[in-house]
Amino acid sequence: MPPRRVIGIDAGGTKLLGGVVDEQLVVHHRVHRLWRGADRSETLDIFIEAVDEVRAAAPDVEAIGFGIPSLVEWETGVSRWSNHLPLADVPFRDLMSERLGLPVVVDNDANMALLAEQRSGAARDARHAVLVALGTGIGSGLLLDGRIYRGATGVGAELGHIVLDIHGPDCPSNCPGRGCLEAFVSGNAIGREGARLARERPETVLGRRLAAGREISGGLVTELGHDGDQTARLALAEVGRRLGAALTGIVNALNPEVIVIGGGAVAAGELLLGPARSVVAERALPPAREVVRIVPTHFGDESGMLGAALLALEAT
Numbered sequence: 001m002p003p004r005r006v007i008g009i010d011a012g013g014t015k016l017l018g019g020v021v022d023e024q025l026v027v028h029h030r031v032h033r034l035w036r037g038a039d040r041s042e043t044l045d046i047f048i049e050a051v052d053e054v055r056a057a058a059p060d061v062e063a064i065g066f067g068i069p070s071l072v073e074w075e076t077g078v079s080r081w082s083n084h085l086p087l088a089d090v091p092f093r094d095l096m097s098e099r100l101g102l103p104v105v106v107d108n109d110a111n112m113a114l115l116a117e118q119r120s121g122a123a124r125d126a127r128h129a130v131l132v133a134l135g136t137g138i139g140s141g142l143l144l145d146g147r148i149y150r151g152a153t154g155v156g157a158e159l160g161h162i163v164l165d166i167h168g169p170d171c172p173s174n175c176p177g178r179g180c181l182e183a184f185v186s187g188n189a190i191g192r193e194g195a196r197l198a199r200e201r202p203e204t205v206l207g208r209r210l211a212a213g214r215e216i217s218g219g220l221v222t223e224l225g226h227d228g229d230q231t232a233r234l235a236l237a238e239v240g241r242r243l244g245a246a247l248t249g250i251v252n253a254l255n256p257e258v259i260v261i262g263g264g265a266v267a268a269g270e271l272l273l274g275p276a277r278s279v280v281a282e283r284a285l286p287p288a289r290e291v292v293r294i295v296p297t298h299f300g301d302e303s304g305m306l307g308a309a310l311l312a313l314e315a316t
Ligand SMILES: [Zn+2]
Pocket: 160, 161, 171, 172, 173, 175, 176, 177, 178, 180, 182
């Protein structure tokens, strides 16, 4: 019998990645889309078009799993709130199921990524694991005692909105909080720290790029850091230490076996993770700090898509 196949769709803040995935997590067809400022109805149409495209290549798919950058009410499949896409109070699961004529599961994108990493990636077989995805903002998922933890109404585990500084800046994510972790650590925060150092040091490569009108993004800082640029490395190390301070709190609170770091910022590799690990090793409570592994994602930007497919396979 051929393996069962489903569609996994991972929608991030800027792009959608999807594919036909079988039970062995082999991806058969892929699809990409960019949101480009689409409104609610256009956004929903983009989801439909993406599914139709891969489904044309694999008409045997049995179900569809969606990971979306929203606070998803798990029981109802309603997207309650999203900073990244116009999906507030959208009955996403029912709407997609009706329009696509297949069983649909939907969850927060970081929960999906954690599921894939736990099944056969960087958190393989762990029962207590945390995923922190550093991109435009912070996505996160918790696996506690072998189960994805979603909170009372399914919208919990938002580690990016843990408050690090009660007098800190407004949260960049349109959240009502101040001094949230997301204000200090993310792909965008690497860019902000790089820009701050560039202003202080106009004679450096980063300083000259800034003076030439170039945007100092997290990606640029990471690229220069890998090329050996010391100022870029300072920016990455500073954000890495802040990440380590936040992970210290998570280690103390939850005693996880493994923390998986994902999202675009993980491209910085050890330049970011090394300083984070040092802070945890120094400041977290023993013996929790001796247990925890802090590692990059195994599946990279495909973990969300694979996890969405896994959930669809399990639910049908
Ligand atoms: Zn916040």
